[in-house]
Amino acid sequence: MSLDAFDLKILSVLQDDASLSNAELAAQVGLSPSQCSRRRSGLEQASYIRAYRADLDAGKLGYGIEVFTRVSLSKHSDATADDFAHFLEGLDEVQQAHSVAGDADYLLHIRVRSLDELAELVHRRLLPHPHVLQVRSDIVLKTIKQNRGFRIRAGAPRKAAGRTKRKP
Numbered sequence: 001m002s003l004d005a006f007d008l009k010i011l012s013v014l015q016d017d018a019s020l021s022n023a024e025l026a027a028q029v030g031l032s033p034s035q036c037s038r039r040r041s042g043l044e045q046a047s048y049i050r051a052y053r054a055d056l057d058a059g060k061l062g063y064g065i066e067v068f069t070r071v072s073l074s075k076h077s078d079a080t081a082d083d084f085a086h087f088l089e090g091l092d093e094v095q096q097a098h099s100v101a102g103d104a105d106y107l108l109h110i111r112v113r114s115l116d117e118l119a120e121l122v123h124r125r126l127l128p129h130p131h132v133l134q135v136r137s138d139i140v141l142k143t144i145k146q147n148r149g150f151r152i153r154a155g156a157p158r159k160a161a162g163r164t165k166r167k168p
Contacts, residue, residue: 001046006031008152010039011048015149018052055148063111065118066140070104071126074133084131093121104136 003011009029013020020028026036043049058066073080081099084106088097096109112118118137126135 001042001048003048006035007039007043007048010036010043012152014040014049015152058111062113065112065114066143067108067110067112067118067137068140069108069110069122069126069135069137070100071106071108071132072103072134073105073131075131076105080131084129087129091121091125093117104134110137 006029010025013025013028022037022040023033025040026033029036031039040049058064071084073084085097088094088106088108093110093112094108095111098107099105100107110118110121112121118139122135122137126132
């Protein structure tokens with residue numbers, strides 16, 4: 001799918017406020033509601049738009065402790081990686097998990113309600129895992145910058161690399 005200026009504007013506006021009605025979105029991007037709806041559907045089908053979510057305040061919901069945890073595994077194989085990934089899926093405190101290059105194998109973004117809850121997660125769930133060698137955590141004191149979106153502008157990639165769909 002090729003992206004033109006209207007597609008990029010739709011993505012930019014929705015990124016700021018996904019709750020807009022189709023008519024409101026169309027007015028902001030300068031299209032008719034029917035044209036806007038067709039383009040939006042195309043962007044959804046091409047997976048440029050993956051989901052619509054509410055941006056919840058973790059602190060107000062009681063999840064005031066934010067942690068970045070680096071995990072090193074004791075051995076490395078596809079089976080170990082699959083097992084650990086499956087294990088992480090069951091940890092609700094883990095908001096994001098990334099396989100990384102560097103001094104650790106994984107970087108986890110964790111949200112918990114208290115330091116006791118963090119200690120429970122680390123000492124009773126992460127460290128006892130048979131593949132975990134080391135866990136190192138950094139507790140966020142203050143968030144300096146939090147960007148919730150991408151800078152979308154003309155000159156962005158025109159086609160998604162490697163995302164072509166084959167017809168049956």
